[in-house]
Amino acid sequence: MKITVLGAGVVGTAAAYYLAADGHEVTVIERHAAPARGTSQSNAGLVSPGDATAWASPAALKTFLRGLYNHDLGIKVRLRFDPYFLAWSLRFLRQCTVARLRANSQVKLRLALYSRDCINAISADTGIHYDERKKGILYFFRSQHSLDTGTDNYRYLAEHGLPIEIVGRDRLVELEPGLAGVKEKIAGGVYSPIDQTGDSRQFVENLAAYAAEKLGVRFLYGTTVERLDIEGDRVRAVMTSAGPIAGDAVVISMGPESGLLGRRYGIDLPVYPVKGYTATIPLEDESKGPTMGGADEDQLMAYSRLGNRLRLASTAEFTGFDRTHKPSDFATMFRTGKDLFPGAFDERKAELWAGLRPMMPNSVPVIGQAKYRNLYLDTGHGHVGWTMACGSGKFLADLIAGRKPEIDPQGLVYRG
Known part of the structure; x- marks a missing residue:
């Protein structure tokens, strides 16, 4: 499939890496001039x-x-x-409430533990350091x-x-x-x-370079998302400042701006x-x-x-x-x-x-299909986005491929 990922922070870049590794033709749209220039630029590490x-x-x-x-x-x-x-x-x-605190923390922990392993596996497989x-x-x-x-x-x-x-x-x-x-x-x-610790900006820059060179991912920097071209129950194209980008699926990973875009199309996304x-x-x-x-x-x-x-x-x-x-x-x-x-x-x-x-109000990211049959979300990671990004990217790739995810999906799959 041709898949367009919106956002080249750690979340979007990790998703692009896993999707490209699955054999998809991936294009990443990023409004900044380089990857990891928004939320991923300088977190706690x-x-x-x-x-x-x-x-x-x-x-x-x-x-x-x-x-x-x-x-x-x-x-x-x-x-x-x-x-x-x-x-x-x-x-x-x-x-x-105590009940919601416990339930939400369990979901976060499950994804965080998985994602830590994914980060280390990416580093081992690609040779990138950060x-x-x-x-x-x-x-x-x-x-x-x-x-x-x-x-x-x-x-x-x-x-x-x-x-x-x-x-x-x-x-x-x-x-x-x-x-x-x-x-x-x-x-x-x-x-x-x-x-563990590490520089997320270095990680994203190196992973984006690897994905472009080794997996053929196309990154369009300095390009803004203007709107989605929707027909019926699917997104036909992403309308950008560089023109329309058509494809078979779209992934929203725009950090805090994800909610702004989603609300324009009736998607319940309280980021x-x-x-x-x-x-x-x-x-x-x-x-x-x-x-x-x-x-x-x-x-x-x-x-x-x-x-x-x-x-x-x-x-x-x-x-x-x-x-x-x-x-x-x-x-x-x-x-x-x-x-x-x-x-x-x-x-x-x-x-x-x-x-x-x-x-997100519950501190749990939103991952999965949203309203339109070819529109997916991978966003809302909050204060531990660096921790959970790679795990959520692999989880999303499994959902798009129709594979059983490697971790329990309970509480992770988007239900909006």
Whole structure:
């Protein structure tokens, strides 16, 4: 088949790779001048099944409401007239029960574990590298109270297949010598040994180059999607700034813009943009930086070691499609980073970035056929898109091929 994929982020590029490997003739349409220039450009760098807990929960509901008035929190809500945000929020609130938290987290974990294996298989099969480190990730807490309450979700994930180790501060510093200077400020944490880190932009750039050269995937960069040409129950072509692209099937993987396109054609796709901030900084003294990825759960900041660089990531801000940022947006992030790794970096050398995560109310991506018999979705991966992208791409390729997926499809196949 001729298949058109909309979007060359990590999700769209992974889908294109698997579809082309199945023998399809694949064209990828991307509005930026290169792959991975949107959401995939600069995330936290964590490939983290350990972060599979869904956002919507009774505790998240309280934090969400506090974010309406306290903008010093990691979660910030900017009130504005936005009917779509209101509708999304109501759906989010309906997911904030213990039962829905557990069910959604199980689905995320299943896909995240599978996807981690897919990422590693792609790397082995293609030979591409992306500053990857396979040393695990530490999720740590600064107080005994937050440790006691915060480990509940990790224990639940462990019951459903995630290997973890609950660690005290001594064991934590043994695993991560970079945190020795703040040992007394940390109560303990959770070590997920199968988690890993890597630069998603490097991964996408290298995978796109491989797919183009070895599998014949055609990438149309600097090309915008204007509309879908629909006749009856199928999409005839994608109308773009470069002209119509006809084919047998279309896959929407446009990150936060997926919802905008889908709603134009009556597709129930509640993807909402959630803004995050990252700083990528060369390490002045590599011995003072982390050796693996981590997350300061009390300060709501994640970090990863990417070669000789440190990536800091923080904040979930509900502010529509605003991608702007200013130096003050990174102040708390730098303060926390310097507290954890004193002397490791000079913040004046940081590359600052802000991007939008495509969040679903239940934190579960949407994959599968949508309304029209040849239109498919692979989007809505939220804050763990880098983690789940390759697994969802392979899952989608199986659905399109009519094969039985390698993992249980319950809760993953789109039912809109």
